[in-house]
Structure formats: structure tokens, C-alpha cells
Amino acid sequence: MRTRSVQRLAIAVISASLTLMTLSYATALADTTEAAIPSDFNGDGYADLAIGVPGEDIGSKVDAGAVNVLYGSSKGLTASSDQLWSEDSPGVKGKAYAPNIRKADRFGADLATGDFDGDGYADLAVSAPGARTRSSKVRAGAITILYGTKHGLTADGNQRWSHGNLPGMPTKGDVARFPLAAGDFDHDGRWDLAIGVPHENTGKVIVLSGGPGGLHASGAVVLTREMSGAPAVDGVYFPTAVAAGDLNGDGFADLALGAWEGISGPYIAVEGSVSVFYGGAGGLETVGSQWWTQHDPGMEDGGEGGSFGYSLAIGDFDGDSFGDLAVGVPLEGPPGWTAYDDGDGAIAVLYGSNVGLSANGNQLWLAPPGSVAASYDEQGPLFGAALAAGDFDGDGADDVAVGAPQSGLRSGVVVAMYGGDAGLSFAGAQRWSQDSVGVPGSVEFDDQFGFSLASADYGRSGRDDLAIGVPGEDSSRGKVNVLYGRTSGLSSIHTQAWSQDSSGIKGGSERYDGFGWSVTGSSAGRLSW
Numbered sequence: 001m002r003t004r005s006v007q008r009l010a011i012a013v014i015s016a017s018l019t020l021m022t023l024s025y026a027t028a029l030a031d032t033t034e035a036a037i038p039s040d041f042n043g044d045g046y047a048d049l050a051i052g053v054p055g056e057d058i059g060s061k062v063d064a065g066a067v068n069v070l071y072g073s074s075k076g077l078t079a080s081s082d083q084l085w086s087e088d089s090p091g092v093k094g095k096a097y098a099p100n101i102r103k104a105d106r107f108g109a110d111l112a113t114g115d116f117d118g119d120g121y122a123d124l125a126v127s128a129p130g131a132r133t134r135s136s137k138v139r140a141g142a143i144t145i146l147y148g149t150k151h152g153l154t155a156d157g158n159q160r161w162s163h164g165n166l167p168g169m170p171t172k173g174d175v176a177r178f179p180l181a182a183g184d185f186d187h188d189g190r191w192d193l194a195i196g197v198p199h200e201n202t203g204k205v206i207v208l209s210g211g212p213g214g215l216h217a218s219g220a221v222v223l224t225r226e227m228s229g230a231p232a233v234d235g236v237y238f239p240t241a242v243a244a245g246d247l248n249g250d251g252f253a254d255l256a257l258g259a260w261e262g263i264s265g266p267y268i269a270v271e272g273s274v275s276v277f278y279g280g281a282g283g284l285e286t287v288g289s290q291w292w293t294q295h296d297p298g299m300e301d302g303g304e305g306g307s308f309g310y311s312l313a314i315g316d317f318d319g320d321s322f323g324d325l326a327v328g329v330p331l332e333g334p335p336g337w338t339a340y341d342d343g344d345g346a347i348a349v350l351y352g353s354n355v356g357l358s359a360n361g362n363q364l365w366l367a368p369p370g371s372v373a374a375s376y377d378e379q380g381p382l383f384g385a386a387l388a389a390g391d392f393d394g395d396g397a398d399d400v401a402v403g404a405p406q407s408g409l410r411s412g413v414v415v416a417m418y419g420g421d422a423g424l425s426f427a428g429a430q431r432w433s434q435d436s437v438g439v440p441g442s443v444e445f446d447d448q449f450g451f452s453l454a455s456a457d458y459g460r461s462g463r464d465d466l467a468i469g470v471p472g473e474d475s476s477r478g479k480v481n482v483l484y485g486r487t488s489g490l491s492s493i494h495t496q497a498w499s500q501d502s503s504g505i506k507g508g509s510e511r512y513d514g515f516g517w518s519v520t521g522s523s524a525g526r527l528s529w
Helices: 004-016 172-176 523-527
Strands: 049-053 067-073 078-085 112-115 121-127 140-151 152-162 179-181 190-199 202-210 216-223 237-244 252-260 273-278 283-290 311-315 324-329 346-351 358-366 386-388 399-404 413-418 425-432 450-458 465-470 480-487 490-496 518-520
Touching: 049 112, 049 121, 049 450, 049 465, 049 480, 067 121, 067 152, 078 152, 112 190, 121 179, 140 190, 152 346, 172 311, 179 252, 190 237, 202 237, 202 252, 216 311, 237 311, 237 324, 252 311, 252 324, 311 399, 324 386, 386 523, 399 450, 413 465, 413 490, 425 490, 465 490
Parallel strands: 112 179, 179 237, 311 386, 386 450, 450 518
Antiparallel strands: 049 067, 049 518, 067 078, 112 121, 121 140, 140 152, 179 190, 190 202, 202 216, 237 252, 252 273, 273 283, 311 324, 324 346, 346 358, 386 399, 399 413, 413 425, 450 465, 465 480, 480 490
16 A cells, blocks of 8 residues: 555654654845845745655656745746756756655655855755665665755755765664754854754754855764753654744854654654754854753643644744744643643744743643644644744734644644734634635645645735645645735735646646645744844
């Protein structure tokens, strides 16, 4: 039986394989006269959208994977100049090797953008967790870097990173996923890339520095969970989520890393934590690092368990110019809830200050009543499984979109919460699904609307917009919905729905492609320098 359906992969998210691809992303200041706009690959002033299609077949290579790129304009995203990238694209280093679904590269499984060479054009990092290394036939995964130009992304100067040229040796277990985040951790004007390797022993993060020629391994930093003060225990997958942003307002991007731990059964993660490393002149530092759990003094907590750190997003939710951290807790339930009940999920919020994150004023937002429906297969709707921060209403305080991809018949919903002087609130919150007025499509089994999320200003209004991945749409062919920001918040006016069946979109639409499995283009980039 095929194991690449979104249903099976979503179930695996809750098990030890942890294949959730959430979109936790950031960008940083380019060493030019202006900051590069988040995910603006061609420098025209509008953010662009990269869409992972890890189940795309490339010729006879099953699930080799691909990435579609849509470019922004004054009228929003457009298929004009759409690109389709794969490991077999002309000039791209490496070669797709996917003889069957059990040995598939899955190029496009995770994405991140940042101006790694400081030329003012955003660049794209693409993970292929099943790829073979350059010096070995071990499927330990690889990262491809495509660089931006005035003409958009190009294969010129592209890079391929794997355990063949990174610290560490190839390990089969590393292929589960490579969560990625970009930020200028040393504030030198060239963004750096954090690469998570959660399935190598108890996990690590490799940080590559940016430079005039792009990313380089010289002085690469390796971080472990224990460096943040966490105890060394078995059953930890670190990191399972990554996010970058300036949490203490010092001009250096900081790095937040989620970890699942304390697995109490094949599908129940009863604990979780977040490690935070702060940036400085020498890059990310272990001095002053933090390790957060829901059991820390002053932290809001719901029931037992919850999977704290499942997803992460950084935004300035109270408008004080310090980055704040939203943490997905998709198995959380109300007080008295136990790990063997159906928790609807929650998000926790830690607020930034001049000394970094603090428990002062932290929040725990359970899924609002009526916003999600119990998942039909008793796994819960997973409210908080995906997060994206952006200023959807343009009021100067960031807002957050929260995905619950298994709500109902795993059709999925997204809840938008709005920020203000007091931080995030359910006041004015919106609930979006494919049954919402003006949103193309309809609620169907296993669509997983909200499986991935990304926010950026793709055009039209000057406010941040929201891209919503729906990788299970149409027998897992997949699609992406885009809601545009207005003064009243996200709106279905001018909404778009993109798939490989859309006019002008390259690639062949096939079952199990998973178009929208990952998306990138986060406006949190303004907090990443």
C-alpha cells in the first residue's frame, strides 16, 4: 500500500517520525542600501511564494519532489514567470534519485528564504530529506540553495549541502526531515541558515554563515539541546520546529528550536520544550540561552501533555518592537485533560523584552469554542500544528494564523488571531475553511487545509497576506489558498487558489504530489536582523 498519502504522513507527525512540515521561517537585513523584502527573489518590491511539492514525480523518478515559485506583483501573486525547480533542473547540483516511494528524495519537503550573499535579493533553501549524500549512497538528505537575481531565482552559483560537506557523518536516520530557518545571527548583512537534523542521535542544529559568495561551512556552528540547559534524556527529537527573529531588540536575529520529548505511546507526545539561542557579534551564543517548558514557574499550562514546541512563529504581537514567540501545542486540552483524551490544541505565547523572552504576561490560548471540530479518527484537530505571523490589518502589531489541519474529517481550518497593545487576543478572531464565503473549494475528507502557512506582502494592499497549504486537496494533488490583508484583517476578496492545474503553473498534477506541503515567505523577516 502506498505510504506517501497526506493521511499517513499526517499521522506520522504525531508519532516518532515527526514529519510535520510547518512553516517556521525568517529573513534578515541585506548588506545593501535597503533591506531585502522577505522572499523577494527578483527584487521588484513584492514578496514571492515558494511552494513545496515533495511528491512530484520527475519523469520516472517517483516522489523526487519539486518546488513551484509564484512571483508577487501590484495585483498579488501571478503565474507569470512561474518556475518549477527540481534536483534535475538544468544547472542544479545533485541528481534526483527516487526509484520508488520508499527511496524518494522528496525535494521541497521544507523551505526557507534569506539573503545569504547580501546582494539585496532573497535566496531559497530547499530540503530533500531522502537525498543521497555527495560522497556516499546513504540517504542522509541534502539542502539545495538557489540564489535570487533581478530575473528571479537562478541555478547560477547554486549550492548543495549534505553530510558530505557538513559537520557529522551520513546517517540513515537523518532523512526524516530537515527543518530550516534563516536569520542574520551575527548582523553582518548576510543571512545565515539553521539546518535541523532531529533524527541524528538526539538531534542537532547546523548553522551555516552567509558571505559574499553565499553560504559557507567555515566556522559552522553545531548546537544541541543540552547547550540550552536542557537535560540529556532519550526519546527527544531536536529540533522539530525552527524560527528566527530578534527577541531582545539588539539587532541580532535569535533562534528558537522546538523539541518533542517524553513519548508515552505510539501516537502520544506528552511533553515538549523550546530552546532559545541568542545572536551576537560572533553569531549564535550559548551564554544566556534559555530552555522553556510548560512546567516552568509562571507558565500557563492546560492539561497534561500537549506537544509544546510542535510549531513556532515569531512576530511582534504587542507592537513594542521586540519579537514575541508563538508556540504550537496541538495536543493540549483544558484543565483536567489527560494525554489519552482528545485535546483540541492550543498556542502558547512568550513575549520579548530587552532581556529576551520572559514568562511575564505569557498566554495560553486554547482552541476557541466552535472554531474546530473533533477529528474523526480521535487524533484531535491539531489546533496549533502550523503557525504564521504577519500584520494582516496593517495596524503595526503582528497577528498570527493558526492551522488545525485535522479538524473534522481532516478537512482543516485556520484561525486568525489579532495583535494589539496587550498582545494577541481572540477579539475579532476569524475562522477560515474551504466552506468560508469567497474561499475557493469545498470541505472534503483529508484536504488538511492549514497544514502549512506562510505570511508576506504579495502585493495589492501593502499589508501582509496569508498563504494556506492544502496538500490533501483532490486526492493529495494539493493546492494553496491565498487570503489578502485589508484594514479589517484577512479577506476573501480577491482570494486566490493555486494548484498545478492552474493556468500557467508548471508541473504535472498527479495524485500524491502534495502541492502545498510546505510554503515560505514570512513577514517575520523584519525581526530577523
